[in-house]
Amino acid sequence: MRAMVIAVVSLKGGTGKTTMSGHLLAVLHEKGHKVLGVDADEENQGLLIWGSLLRTPIIGMAVPTLHRQLPGVVGEDVDFVVLDTPPMKAAKGVVLSALRLADLVLIPCAPNTAEYNQVGPTVDLIAESADLRPEGEAPPHVLVLTKCKASAASPVAYRGLAESDGHVVARSQIPDRERIIQSQSSAIVRAAAGPFGDLVDELGFAKVAA
Ligand SMILES: Nc1ncnc2c1ncn2[C@@H]1O[C@H](COP(=O)(O)OP(=O)(O)OP(=O)(O)O)[C@@H](O)[C@H]1O
Numbered sequence: 001m002r003a004m005v006i007a008v009v010s011l012k013g014g015t016g017k018t019t020m021s022g023h024l025l026a027v028l029h030e031k032g033h034k035v036l037g038v039d040a041d042e043e044n045q046g047l048l049i050w051g052s053l054l055r056t057p058i059i060g061m062a063v064p065t066l067h068r069q070l071p072g073v074v075g076e077d078v079d080f081v082v083l084d085t086p087p088m089k090a091a092k093g094v095v096l097s098a099l100r101l102a103d104l105v106l107i108p109c110a111p112n113t114a115e116y117n118q119v120g121p122t123v124d125l126i127a128e129s130a131d132l133r134p135e136g137e138a139p140p141h142v143l144v145l146t147k148c149k150a151s152a153a154s155p156v157a158y159r160g161l162a163e164s165d166g167h168v169v170a171r172s173q174i175p176d177r178e179r180i181i182q183s184q185s186s187a188i189v190r191a192a193a194g195p196f197g198d199l200v201d202e203l204g205f206a207k208v209a210a
């Protein structure tokens with residue numbers, strides 16, 4: 001499989017994994033890349049339900065053998081696979097399987113205690129995947145602050161906390177925005193010009209150092 005695999009992962013539900021996955025697909029599609037979305041969440045098939053509105057192909061594959069099955073269905077012409085995963089607490093096997101394939105892991109996290117507390121266990125599972133990967137190294141991960149309220153102090157505070165805890169935090173942060181909430185029931189337009197576009201530009205989606 002030639003495609004770069006981006007997995008969007010977190011311990012708990014509702015952190016914004018599906019929202020981030022859909023917008024990343026939209027940005028990459030707008031930039032002319034061939035993309036494939038993979039919904040690995042059996043319980044809450046957010047990406048599949050979003051489906052046709054995203055104008056990019058989406059497949060469902062919520063299995064703990066994802067790392068073996070997915071390479072067989074991703075064409076050599078696909079540039080990026082975005083893997084939307086279930087909450088790790090609910091389906092650890094599926095998430096671990098996604099981590100075996102990932103070239104880059106994005107962890108969405110709102111700047112509050114409840115969401116930040118899930119980052120440590122998420123990173124522990126990423127580390128756990130190392131032994132299962134061919135190179136024996138965990139995939140790099142980047143924390144993305146999301147649902148950031150305009151002019152609130154919390155994004156700055158949690159960025160500082162995360163960096164002092166040794167995490168790589170994306171400079172781009174995703175605002176708490178009604179338009180983002182409503183995007184799951186409409187087509188996403190001009191995603192590349194918005195915050196998810198800035199995130200893609202920043203990360204370059206090259207293999208980021210851990
Ligand atoms: N940047 C944002 N601004 C405002 N609301 C947001 C933002 N990102 C996500 N949300 C909202 O947060 C809720 C959870 O988002 P989402 O479904 O993407 O999370 P999830 O991590 O995929 O959840 P689950 O683990 O249950 O699949 C949704 O109502 C979504 O609209």
Ligand SMILES: [Mg+2]
Pocket residue numbers: 017018019041044046084085
């Ligand atoms: Mg989801």
